[in-house]
Amino acid sequence: MRTPLAYRAYVGLTALAVPFAAWVVTRKLRRAGLPTHRAHEPLGHATVPREDGPLIWFHAASVGESLSVLALITRMGVALPAAHFLITSGTPTSAKLIAQRMPSRCVHQFAPIDAPGPLKRFLKHWRPDAALFVESEMWPQMLRRTRARGARMALVNARLSERSVAAWAKRPRLAAYILDVFDLILTQNDAMAQAMVRMHAPVPRVARGQNLKGFAGPLPTDADTQFEARAALGARPIWVAASTHPGEEEIVLAAHQRLRATYPDAHLILVPRHPERGQEVVQRIADTCLPFTRRTRGEAPGGAVYLADTLGELGDWFALTETVFLGGSLKPIGGHNPFEVAQSGATVLSGNHVSAFAETYAAMEAAGAARLVSGAEDLATRIAALWADDAARARAVAAAKGFAEAETGKLDTIAARLIKVLELDRD
Structure with a gap:
């Protein structure tokens, strides 16, 4: 599929914005009490080694999205005993709560900034065999560069606001280019499945799934x-x-x-x-x-x-x-x-x-x-x-x-x- 001009422009702009974005993100993480080495994870600098064997990457933005996939990781881990899992998120709060409930053979990192340098470093280190993105996490370069490295990909628990759906629908070539990376798109409901089709997602790859937040398991207690x-x-x-x-x-x-x-x-x-x-x-x-x-x-x-x-x-x-x-x-x-x-x-x-x-x-x-x-x-x-x-x-x-x-x-x-x-x- 031909690369849209809008995507090329976005890549160029994000490359220019990396110094400022890096300053903002690392400062935020340091203010939250994260050590320096972890605060630099959004720049693509891994702080733990990649284990040998298949690696399945889950990316979720917020606390709710992150916790919603932990039970799914656990079930997949039972079926795939040789696999390891990486979960990325963007906030200190999500990192803290994930650490309390993380399944075995799973590590957490802060998600890389959607820019060329951080993504190249991140993907070179982790080399995911598969990548699953949660709800509305559709960062253009993260998706296209992950696909380019050969990973199979899915969008799970897909849910976008009406405003986001309308915005993507106004850019049909860009939307089709981004959504084409997914081998499977599982939405939360029928209405979102229809919205994905309107956004030019490949129709055979779109299906209604279940709301993963129902599978997160009971909250921890003391x-x-x-x-x-x-x-x-x-x-x-x-x-x-x-x-x-x-x-x-x-x-x-x-x-x-x-x-x-x-x-x-x-x-x-x-x-x-x-x-x-x-x-x-x-x-x-x-x-x-x-x-x-x-x-x-x-x-x-x-x-x-x-x-x-x-x-x-x-x-x-x-x-x-x-x-x-x-x-x-x-x-x-x-x-x-x-x-x-x-x-x-x-x-x-x-x-x-x-x-x-x-x-x-x-x-x-x-x-x-x-x-x-x-x-x-x-x-x-x-x-x-x-x-x-x-x-x-x-x-x-x-x-x-x-x-x-x-x-x-x-x-x-x-x-x-x-x-x-x-x-x-x-x-």
Whole structure:
């Protein structure tokens, strides 16, 4: 396929921008506490050796995308005992959480900048036999240069925003040139499969897959943390509001105030999506005059609200309750992953803005595993109803667990399909 002029121009511009991009990226990683040698991984400088044998590279950008493929790596590792795995991501947070849950025969590196020099160094060192890119990770040079080195390639859990689909559709030659690298494109749903075809992806290689975030497995927990929290809270009714965004904490706190009118000892564990917003959320709590304690001050749960403004402890808070509200959904953000809640043994409550997981929530609602709410009053009413009816709450929790278990059973089929298409089963 002839190289589009737009791609050539992009290559030239990125080559010129490398010094500035390198400064920005390495500075960001150093500020996050990464040692110098790791902060230079985005420039293509590997910090661990490549093991002998087949190497399968997974690239994901964010925390959610990275964690979503760990179970898939585990299943592929069982089927391919001689293979090793590399997972790349772009943020210090993702690196930290991946390190806590990484399967055997797997290493993490920060992803190379999409520019000639870093990519050449990265690919020369790692020499991947296959490369799998997650969701919307479609960096032009990363894709074309990886293909040029002979790796078989797949796009898994494909999900692009409407804006991204429209932007790619306006550049049909470039889109076709980029998407042609993939031997298989597995989308999250039928609508995204159709969008990929509109973007000029090779039709025979596009298929609907499954949302890999349903296979990530239960969140890690710490027995000591849970023991201390249970000792502090006793038999108080507890609910968790997780992954909240600006403008949502006010609604959640208003719902909690309504709940406390009926359940005076009700306790809310509030977990903002971005812990660095902790001080901002403190002000929102103070505005309500509700007594609270705060995780980053080393305090135990207490008062009416516990602000859990830390990373990596969400599994502990989910384990304390059977009632979880997921944020990113009361405002037009798209919602967050409900599978983690279901796997923890809790029923899911969410706002109506769940476009990123629309099909998942529809299926969970149909199964009785999730409920959508429209605001503070509706949220408080739903929680009060669950607390007042033990049988109804037990049915909702059982439905959530059943839904998560059914989804997990599909993972082996996906792993087998990828192994075959990427020709990883060759002797």
